[in-house]
Amino acid sequence: MNATSLPRHDVRLENVMKQFGPWVAVNNISLTINGGEFFSLLGPSGCGKSTTLSMIGGFETPNSGGIYLGGEDVSRLPPYKRDVNTVFQSYALFPHLDIFENVAFGLRRKGLPKAEIQNRTHEMLNLVDLTNFAKRKPGQLSGGQQQRVALARALVNRPKLLLLDEPLGALDLKLRKQMQFELKRIQNEIGITFLFVTHDQEEAMAMSDRLAVMSRGQIEQVGTPAEVYDHPATEFVASFLGASNLIPGEVTARDDDITSVKLEDGAMVKLPSTALKIYGKSVKIGVRPEKFQIITGTETPEPGWNEIEAISGVSVYLGVSHQYVMTSRSGRQLSVYEQNSGRDSPLAPGTTVRLAWNPAHTFAVAYDPTKADGE
Amino acid sequence: MSSVTTLPATKAYSPSRVGERLLSFFTWAMIAYNMLPIAVMVVFSFNTAPNGHVALKWLGFTLDSYKHAFAIQDLTGALGNSLEVAAGSALISVILGTPLALALARYKFWGKTLTDIVIFADIAAPAVVVGASLLALFLTLNLPRGLLTIFIAHVAFNVAFAVVVIRARVSGLDRALDRAAADLGATPWVAFWTVVFPLILPGIIGAWLLCFMLSIDDLIITTFVAGQTLTFPLWVYGATKIGTPPQVFVLSTFVFIGGVLLALANAALSRKRESA
Ligand SMILES: Nc1ncnc2c1ncn2[C@@H]1O[C@H](COP(=O)(O)OP(=O)(O)OP(=O)(O)O)[C@@H](O)[C@H]1O
Ligand SMILES: [Mg+2]
Numbered sequence: 001m002n003a004t005s006l007p008r009h010d011v012r013l014e015n016v017m018k019q020f021g022p023w024v025a026v027n028n029i030s031l032t033i034n035g036g037e038f039f040s041l042l043g044p045s046g047c048g049k050s051t052t053l054s055m056i057g058g059f060e061t062p063n064s065g066g067i068y069l070g071g072e073d074v075s076r077l078p079p080y081k082r083d084v085n086t087v088f089q090s091y092a093l094f095p096h097l098d099i100f101e102n103v104a105f106g107l108r109r110k111g112l113p114k115a116e117i118q119n120r121t122h123e124m125l126n127l128v129d130l131t132n133f134a135k136r137k138p139g140q141l142s143g144g145q146q147q148r149v150a151l152a153r154a155l156v157n158r159p160k161l162l163l164l165d166e167p168l169g170a171l172d173l174k175l176r177k178q179m180q181f182e183l184k185r186i187q188n189e190i191g192i193t194f195l196f197v198t199h200d201q202e203e204a205m206a207m208s209d210r211l212a213v214m215s216r217g218q219i220e221q222v223g224t225p226a227e228v229y230d231h232p233a234t235e236f237v238a239s240f241l242g243a244s245n246l247i248p249g250e251v252t253a254r255d256d257d258i259t260s261v262k263l264e265d266g267a268m269v270k271l272p273s274t275a276l277k278i279y280g281k282s283v284k285i286g287v288r289p290e291k292f293q294i295i296t297g298t299e300t301p302e303p304g305w306n307e308i309e310a311i312s313g314v315s316v317y318l319g320v321s322h323q324y325v326m327t328s329r330s331g332r333q334l335s336v337y338e339q340n341s342g343r344d345s346p347l348a349p350g351t352t353v354r355l356a357w358n359p360a361h362t363f364a365v366a367y368d369p370t371k372a373d374g375e
Numbered sequence: 376m377s378s379v380t381t382l383p384a385t386k387a388y389s390p391s392r393v394g395e396r397l398l399s400f401f402t403w404a405m406i407a408y409n410m411l412p413i414a415v416m417v418v419f420s421f422n423t424a425p426n427g428h429v430a431l432k433w434l435g436f437t438l439d440s441y442k443h444a445f446a447i448q449d450l451t452g453a454l455g456n457s458l459e460v461a462a463g464s465a466l467i468s469v470i471l472g473t474p475l476a477l478a479l480a481r482y483k484f485w486g487k488t489l490t491d492i493v494i495f496a497d498i499a500a501p502a503v504v505v506g507a508s509l510l511a512l513f514l515t516l517n518l519p520r521g522l523l524t525i526f527i528a529h530v531a532f533n534v535a536f537a538v539v540v541i542r543a544r545v546s547g548l549d550r551a552l553d554r555a556a557a558d559l560g561a562t563p564w565v566a567f568w569t570v571v572f573p574l575i576l577p578g579i580i581g582a583w584l585l586c587f588m589l590s591i592d593d594l595i596i597t598t599f600v601a602g603q604t605l606t607f608p609l610w611v612y613g614a615t616k617i618g619t620p621p622q623v624f625v626l627s628t629f630v631f632i633g634g635v636l637l638a639l640a641n642a643a644l645s646r647k648r649e650s651a
Contacts, residue, residue, distance in 0.1 A: 106559035
């Protein structure tokens with residue numbers, strides 16, 4: 001435990017693999033999380049998030065690979081010997097102990113003096129605003145209160161790394177937003193590393209310094225929320241994080257700065273070569289719906305912008321924006337959001353328009369045209 | 376276990392009133408059916424007993440039998456033996472049964488299915504068979520029959536019941552609680568005593584009570600392995616041939632009341648522990 005005197009851990013996973021029988025739950029994951037970072041694991045249900053967390057907490061042993069906390073290999077260390085605490089997906093509060101004793105549990109195991117246990121527990125109950133509930137049993141609390149007890153019970157031990165397994169999953173939207181804010185505030189205040197698991201992309205984007213998108217036991221991409229959103233590395237990431245339009249095309253020219261792509265409907269578009277991390281000829285060009293600018297009649301786009309033709313369809317008015325479903329010349333459905341600032345009335349269905357966008361807002365993912373189109 | 380708030384007790388769904396009445400009538404009928412013989416025994420323990428035998432006719436209220444409750448030394452001794460064997464064998468049974476129940480409920484291990492079958496067989500086997508085979512075993516081992524062999528025999532048939540009762544409680548336990556305890560720095564040993572044991576304690580106590588009751592009224596198996604030693608049921612059974620003294624009813628009433636009190640105490644305790 002004395003590998004480092006820093007009050008927080010950095011985490012390193014090296015080729016970690018976990019199988020349950022023949023089923024590979026976590027497939028060869030490598031990942032580095034910096035000390036003090038708010039890092040999220042994001043992915044759909046069953047993709048191996050909890051299993052990954054369990055291995056870091058010590059509840060599951062990897063079949064192969066190494067787990068390093070603060071530089072120390074802990075792969076074979078039992079959970080009670082790791083400076084890590086967990087907020088469990090189901091909270092796992094002790095039903096026979098009152099809230100005070102639940103929170104004090106970890107301190108008692110450390111054999112701290114009575115007075116210190118009292119002080120630290122009360123301090124922590126105060127932080128999560130549960131002082132008045134100290135004598136209640138977990139069964140007498142609401143979901144949000146139980147969630148805060150689980151958080152307090154973990155934080156009171158001053159871990160170097162806090163693991164949170166979908167801690168907000170059971171809360172309603174309002175409480176959820178409030179707790180997201182609370183969690184961020186607490187993390188800022190105490191400065192330890194948070195590893196946060198969620199399947200809610202909005203939550204992950206709002207809270208994380210960096211995040212990893214997982215799918216079927218593998219990591220698809222790691223980056224800041226902006227990086228992952230603006231430049232998704234795979235089709236899965238593009239569609240899991242928000243809406244996106246993906247249009248197949250072929251690379252026609254490529255130099256150090258600019259790559260040109262001929263889309264399926266014949267339009268030529270450009271994007272920065274740095275955005276194209278794949279080298280095959282077949283790609284899918286991606287544009288987020290809010291990046292499009294709708295151009296009608298004789299209007300001209302900004303110079304250098306990409307442009308395709310489309311026919312507008314039904315629209316939905318959402319206050320801040322109009323959301324259109326449009327059809328490209330090749331019959332592909334496109335989703336377009338227009339800020340509610342320019343146009344007075346929405347475009348009539350059937351209007352032919354041009355959609356323009358900044359090449360810098362273009363991303364590209366690999367496309368295998370021999371496979372069935374996933375759209 | 377981790378039920379959410381209990382604040383507004385909304386009347387969400389109420390099953391049909393007729394069904395509810397019928398069920399509660401049925402329940403009370405069953406209780407009456409079960410309690411009637413015991414009630415008769417308790418009432419007749421206050422009956423006047425001419426020449427030291429219980430009469431089957433009401434001859435008048437008296438406390439005489441209670442004043443001389445322990446007058447028959449053999450009977451009192453037999454009851455003492457029974458209480459000793461029952462309390463002791465129930466205790467040993469839950470001590471042996473708890474780890475077995477934990478293992479069976481939580482782990483997969485070699486021989487698990489076999490253990491399951493043995494436990495089931497132990498419960499299902501007719502008492503005559505168990506008694507006879509235990510006697511054969513003791514004779515082979517050349518063990519003198521007496522209190523010790525009764526004790527061993529009672530543990531042998533009680534363990535299976537203890538395992539079944541405790542196992543039900545263990546199965547209802549969230550495994551995440553073990554993880555949480557380990558996460559908070561508890562070694563498996565400490566986690567067992569601070570989390571698992573308090574939570575399965577009502578099951579352990581329930582198992583102890585069941586074993587106690589099974590032991591205190593066992594006649595058949597005890598007959599095989601008792602030798603010259605008498606337990607309460609053995610004495611009573613022997614006495615019915617020559618006429619039952621009223622003390623049998625009195626002591627049986629004591630045993631019954633003791634059992635009821637223990638069961639009530641257990642229920643109150645587990646309700647308090649889980650006050651939710
Ligand atoms: N003990 C186990 N035995 C067998 N399979 C398991 C076990 N634990 C998990 N799995 C499987 O491994 C996969 C990953 O599970 P995991 O719990 O890590 O998913 P998750 O990403 O946390 O999902 P969720 O968002 O639903 O919590 C799932 O397909 C699951 O069925
Ligand atoms: Mg999970």
